[in-house]
Amino acid sequence: MNEFNRQWVLAQRPVGLPNADTFRLDEAPMPTPGDGELLIKTRWLSFDPTQRGWMEDRESYMPPVQIGEVMRAGTVGEVVESNNPDFKVGDIVQGSGGWQEFFVANAGGFMPVQKLPEGVPPSWFLGVLGVTGITAYFGLLDLGEPEPGQTVLVSGAAGATGSVAAQIARIKGCRVIGIAGGPEKCA
Numbered sequence: 607m608n609e610f611n612r613q614w615v616l617a618q619r620p621v622g623l624p625n626a627d628t629f630r631l632d633e634a635p636m637p638t639p640g641d642g643e644l645l646i647k648t649r650w651l652s653f654d655p656t657q658r659g660w661m662e663d664r665e666s667y668m669p670p671v672q673i674g675e676v677m678r679a680g681t682v683g684e685v686v687e688s689n690n691p692d693f694k695v696g697d698i699v700q701g702s703g704g705w706q707e708f709f710v711a712n713a714g715g716f717m718p719v720q721k722l723p724e725g726v727p728p729s730w731f732l733g734v735l736g737v738t739g740i741t742a743y744f745g746l747l748d749l750g751e752p753e754p755g756q757t758v759l760v761s762g763a764a765g766a767t768g769s770v771a772a773q774i775a776r777i778k779g780c781r782v783i784g785i786a787g788g789p790e791k792c793a
């Protein structure tokens with residue numbers, strides 16, 4: 607087991623684009639799971655536009671990340687210690703572990719840790735089968751209510767959410783026009 611837990615913390619609030627001074631690499635003591643808790647080693651971590659909003663000192667659908675706090679992010683990881691009978695060592699789980707090597711979680715609360723099914727690449731749960739895919743799915747189908755033969759225009763069409771929205775629209779029999787930044791992305 608590691609002696610330290612490496613973490614990217616928010617060092618200062620960016621003005622405009624984040625830069626090399628926005629984050630700091632820290633070494634924290636290894637966390638210890640309590641009753642009912644899991645120690646999870648991060649295997650994949652997520653990098654999303656919404657994180658830029660969390661760096662601002664303002665309330666939104668989630669509180670801001672505080673200075674010195676681990677950068678919040680969706681993660682997929684492996685259970686390396688379990689005090690919870692519903693999880694065993696080696697289980698691959700998704701959660702909100704942030705940009706750090708290890709984190710402790712319980713199985714409840716907001717965005718709870720969930721076991722991932724086998725047979726699907728685990729990293730997909732940070733993309734097409736995760737928040738961005740779900741956003742495209744419900745945004746397009748529940749709010750857009752596309753019908754066959756309609757034209758659907760997708761901005762950011764090469765991005766994580768847009769590329770899924772475009773494919774769902776095609777499956778629904780729509781004509782899809784995508785907007786993306788440059789010939790490579792359009793191809």
Ligand SMILES: NC(=O)c1ccc[n+]([C@@H]2O[C@H](COP(=O)([O-])OP(=O)(O)OC[C@H]3O[C@@H](n4cnc5c(N)ncnc54)[C@H](OP(=O)(O)O)[C@@H]3O)[C@@H](O)[C@H]2O)c1
Pocket residue numbers: 654655656737738741762763764765766767768785786787788791
């Ligand atoms: N409400 C929710 O639950 C939810 C969930 C997921 C995503 N979202 C939102 O959906 C949007 C797309 O998210 P994503 O995860 O798909 O992001 P992504 O994969 O990073 O794609 C975003 C796309 O936006 C374009 N872009 C980047 N910077 C830009 C700028 N300064 N001006 C104009 N366009 C720019 C880029 O495409 P081009 O280079 O092709 O222009 C990029 O591919 C974001 O606004 C995100 O916050 C919301």
